[in-house]
Amino acid sequence: MKNQKLFLIALLVVPWLSVPLLGRKAFKRFLPTAIFMCTFTKAIDFYGEKKKWWKFYSGFGPFNSMNFMNFGPYFATSLWVLKMTYGKFPLFLITNVSLHILFIFGGLKFVKGFKVFSLENLTKFQYLFFSFIRCLILYAFQYITEPTRTKKSFFNKKWTR
DSSP states (O other): OHHHHHHHHHHHHHHHTTGGGGOHHHHHHHHHHHHHHHHHHHHHHHHHHHTTSEEEOBOSTTOBHHHHHIIIIIHHHHHHHHHHHTTOHHHHHHHHHHHHHHIIIIIHHHHHHTTSEEESSSOHHHHHHHHHHHHHHHHHHHHHHSOTHHHHHHHTOOOOO
16 A cells, blocks of 8 residues: 555656656646646546446545546646647657557556556557547647647638739
8 A cells, every 4th residue: 555655646746847848838838738638537537437447546635546647647748748749740649649559558557556547348449549539639629729820820821823
């Protein structure tokens, strides 16, 4: 139990140590999307838990173990992936799918061992599909909320013959 608490604290704190390296401008730009995705993921977590797709173990304090995962690595990774790949959709997809494959086929066993969460009535490929849909929603939300200055150049371009 003591190892689980230390792991959960590290899971929450360590990814946040990289956030200052993003830069203030990128942090402000991608923060609303990261917050939206964490909220959206939390809603999916509740739904999936009721459907018994996955199981979350108890954390400590008012949080279950998935909150540590959601507001730690998932939040920070969303910020970093958007900063590094936004505007390059194919690269965004490749990066996201690669990270999810690494997590699902490598990290899942690790987080299950520390009693963070485990898949119950969902296969790894079904979970990968859910992760892929979430990454599309992440990109779409950023595109929709992106300031119009980046879209003006495309839509207000003067066409010449």
